[in-house]
Amino acid sequence: EVQPVESGGGLVQPGGSLRLSCAASGLTFRTYEMNWVRQAPGKGLEWVSYISGSGTTMSYADSVKGRFTISRDNARDSLYLQMNTLRAEDTAVYYCARGATLYSLDLWGQGTLVTVST
Amino acid sequence: EIVLTQSPGTLSLSPGERVTLSCRASQSVSSSYLAWYQQKPGQAPRLLIYGASSRATGIPDRFSASGSGTDFTLTISRLEPEDFAVYYCQQYGSSPRYTFGQGTKLEIK
Numbered sequence: 001e002v003q004p005v006e007s008g009g010g011l012v013q014p015g016g017s018l019r020l021s022c023a024a025s026g027l028t029f030r031t032y033e034m035n036w037v038r039q040a041p042g043k044g045l046e047w048v049s050y051i052s053g054s055g056t057t058m059s060y061a062d063s064v065k066g067r068f069t070i071s072r073d074n075a076r077d078s079l080y081l082q083m084n085t086l087r088a089e090d091t092a093v094y095y096c097a098r099g100a101t102l103y104s105l106d107l108w109g110q111g112t113l114v115t116v117s118t
Numbered sequence: 119e120i121v122l123t124q125s126p127g128t129l130s131l132s133p134g135e136r137v138t139l140s141c142r143a144s145q146s147v148s149s150s151y152l153a154w155y156q157q158k159p160g161q162a163p164r165l166l167i168y169g170a171s172s173r174a175t176g177i178p179d180r181f182s183a184s185g186s187g188t189d190f191t192l193t194i195s196r197l198e199p200e201d202f203a204v205y206y207c208q209q210y211g212s213s214p215r216y217t218f219g220q221g222t223k224l225e226i227k
Binding site: 035037044045046047050059061062095097100101102103104105106108109110111 | 150151153155157161162163164165168169172174175206208210213214215216217218219220221
């Protein structure tokens with residue numbers, strides 16, 4: 001299957017904002033739940049956010065609640081993550097991942113690196 | 119919040135050996151919602167197992183998994199050179215929606 005492709009990462013100062021995108025064409029996108037998962041340098045995986053196929057249900061990790069907003073555009077087969085009030089601890093590779101059978105995550109992008117630093 | 123603890127943190131083994139990785143939950147997990155992933159350096163995670171024991175598409179049968187309640191295991195029957203990687207367990211719950219273990223690193227002895 002076609003792998004999702006993330007973009008939008010980069011270097012941002014603490015307190016700044018960034019918008020990540022995930023292009024998921026060819027995946028019958030609108031039928032799948034989608035997630036953002038991040039991995040700080042040298043660390044493990046941390047789930048960040050979820051959105052239902054229709055885009056009507058979202059949820060967030062406590063660490064990003066109130067600062068990050070997940071959204072999707074099914075007409076464009078795209079997933080987004082708006083990240084505001086960024087902190088140094090948000091520095092990570094951010095992956096988009098497709099929700100699959102029994103709430104596993106079966107298709108992952110290659111990730112986009114977000115670095116929050118002065 | 120359910121915490122997943124994987125052990126050991128690192129394993130040094132040789133190709134051809136058999137290995138069993140452990141994932142223990144701080145409270146009972148629905149076995150339907152337990153998955154395992156493999157991650158190699160510089161790559162995204164790859165789904166190996168879902169529903170505690172079902173292999174994902176294209177995963178070789180040397181990978182098997184089992185468990186229920188709070189104790190889950192992933193077994194690789196005969197290590198191939200490409201199996202040396204980090205392995206994560208993951209469970210699905212209500213809040214947070216997904217939780218991962220801290221990972222077990224398999225390294226070549």
